[in-house]
Amino acid sequence: MVCKVLLAENPFFRQRNIYILENILKYGRFVLDEETKKWLNKADSDLKHAGNALGDNDLDWAELASQQSAEKALKAVCIQNGFGLIKTHDLTILARKVKAPLDIVQKGGLLNPFYTSARYPDVEELMDAEANKEAAKDAVKAAKAILQWCKKQLKLKT
Numbered sequence: 028m029v030c031k032v033l034l035a036e037n038p039f040f041r042q043r044n045i046y047i048l049e050n051i052l053k054y055g056r057f058v059l060d061e062e063t064k065k066w067l068n069k070a071d072s073d074l075k076h077a078g079n080a081l082g083d084n085d086l087d088w089a090e091l092a093s094q095q096s097a098e099k100a101l102k103a104v105c106i107q108n109g110f111g112l113i114k115t116h117d118l119t120i121l122a123r124k125v126k127a128p129l130d131i132v133q134k135g136g137l138l139n140p141f142y143t144s145a146r147y148p149d150v151e152e153l154m155d156a157e158a159n160k161e162a163a164k165d166a167v168k169a170a171k172a173i174l175q176w177c178k179k180q181l182k183l184k185t
Contacts, residue, residue: 059107059181066103067181070096070174077167086163091145093163093170094118094138100177101125101135107181116142118173131176134169141166 059067077092094116101121105113110124118135127135 059183063103063107063181066099066106067178067183070099070103070177073099074167074170074174077170081163081167084160086159087145089163090141090166093166094141094145096170097135097138097173098142100174101127104177104180122173125180127176131173134173137169138166138173 073092073096077089077096080086080088080092097118098116098121101118101124102112104125105111105121108125113121113124115121116139118138119132122132122135
C-alpha cells in the first residue's frame with residue numbers, strides 16, 4: 028500500500044519516489060540528491076556573503092544576498108520535495124509551496140522587496156542611514172532563520 032501511494036501516476040513523481048525508496052533501502056535513510064545540495068550550498072554561500080557585506084557596511088549587498096540565500100534554500104526544499112525548480116523570486120510563494128509555518132512565510136515577505144530595491148540607488152536615499160542598517164540586519168536575520176528552517180526540513184544539522 029505504501030509503495031502504491033508513493034509511486035504516483037505522474038512520471039516525475041514516480042521517478043522521484045523511486046529515488047527516495049532506493050535511498051532508504053540502500054542507506055537506511057534518505058539522502059539529498061545532487062541538485063538539492065547545489066542549491067543549499069549556494070544558499071549557505073549567499074548567507075555568508077550577506078554577513079560579510081553587513082560587516083563591511085555594504086547594506087545593499089547584505090540585503091540582496093540575504094534575499095538570494097532564502098530563495099535558494101526554499102528552492103532546495105521544493106526540489107527535494109519533488110516540486111522541481113519553481114521559477115519565481117517571490118519567497119512567500121515558495122514558502123507556502125513547502126508548507127512553511129507563518130513566521131517563515133512572513134520572513135520571506137520581509138525579504139521580497141530586497142530583490143528589487145537593493146539593486147537601485149535611489150531607494151537607499153529614501154531611508155536614513157540608521158534605518159538602512161537596521162533593514163540590512165533584519166534581512167540577514169530573516170535569511171538565517173529561513174535557511175535553518177529549510178535545513179531542518181531536509182533533516183540536516185544547522
